[in-house]
Amino acid sequence: MFPPFNRPGAGSWRCSLIALAAAIGTLTAADIASADRLILRDLTLINNVTVIGFDDEGVKVTDHDLIPWHVIELGTVSPDKQADFDRLRKEVGVPLFRIHQRLKVGDYPGALEPAEALFERYRNRDSKVAYMVCQAVMWGRLANGQREAALEPYFCCLRCLKANRADLASLPGSRQLDYDKQTGLTSDLLPLFFDHKLATESLPKAAAMAGKLGADLPNGVYVYMAALAITAEKYVDAENWIGRIKTGNLVVKEWPDILNANLSIETGDLDGARTQLQPLVNTLQPENQPVARYLLGIAGTRSQGFLMIENGILDLLYVPALYGNEYPELTAAALLETHTALLRVQQTAQATEIRQQLLLYYGGTQHANQLRAESKTPGKP
Secondary structure, eight states, rough: OOOOOOOOHHHHHHHHHHHHHHHHHHHHHHHHHSEEEEEETTOOEHHHHHHHHEEEEEEEEETOOOGGGGEEEEEEEOOHHHHHHHHIIIEEEEEEEEHHHHHHTTOOOHHHHHHHHHHHHHHTTTTTTHHHHHHHHHHHHTTTOOOOGHHHHHHHHHHHHHHHHGGGGGGSSOOOOOTTTTTOBBBTBOOOOHHHHHHHHHEEEEEHGGGGGGGSSOOHHHHHHHHHHTTTTTTOOOOHHHHHHHOOTTTTGGGHHHHHHHHHHTTHHHHHHHHHHHHTTSSSOOOTTTHHHHHHHHHHHHHHHEEEHHHHHHHHHHHHHHTTTTOHHHHHHHHHHHHHHHHHOOOOOHHHHHHHHHHHHHHTTTHHHHHHHHSTTTTTT
């Protein structure tokens, strides 16, 4: 057994060691306490890191890529930043998470409310997050029958994709925007609109966003703007937009004829519309025939002659027969026009059958809702 260590000064030396160990322990605890920490929604813990900064796009952490808000459940950052962090996590992270989940399962009506809450915040950004928000607004408005209002967020999507800071595969879920990069046209939104009031409200917003698409504007943007202006009854504007369509693309170069026919219908020149469309409708590009057949049909059904109305009905019935699954809103519009025309020529049994088809197969569309509203109006059949 060793004798006690009684050399002079040994006690003070031992005290110094104890004090140094305590100081090291205190320093380590302080370091740990000052380190930032994130808890992700999948329960992943990102610990002992430093949050360099954060904004509407996400949180930048040392040794990590930018972490988007929708994946963050909780976080602890430096005390001077904690309040702003928590505010953005609630203002941005919660609705972004809801959008992500709704898009992932294909619930586009459900995605609209949180997407609308963030649209103003992201509509002028070009990031992946902005693209997700704008795409959710577009699809959500379409799912809720707001075709006219869907044009502005669609142009936002085009801008994000054109900037190459977002891509179609970055969206959650299996759906991707079906659009043509060269023309700017999308099968998700045919260049045909129905609601005058909503078109009037949406026209300046869509025009402003079209102006932010930069140089080399796709000609499809002019097509959409002309179609929206026609529905808003801004006919001079529509003619100006039509005049800007200059392309050799086989699909787009047919649109001035289709748009001019639509313009003739809206201004009461039904004979002129039929004269424009009748020789073209079977030779148009397949992408353009649905709208052209619909317009040819209503140019007939809104006429005064019995034979013209019957021919228009036959033209309209091409739409559900050929495009019923692909373009449900256009099909619903054709069925509603057919129903109205059949009542005009007093074919009530056939009108009842068309009504049943519209409500049964396309009951969630804007035109089915319009038919229900008309039926509740006194004096309506």
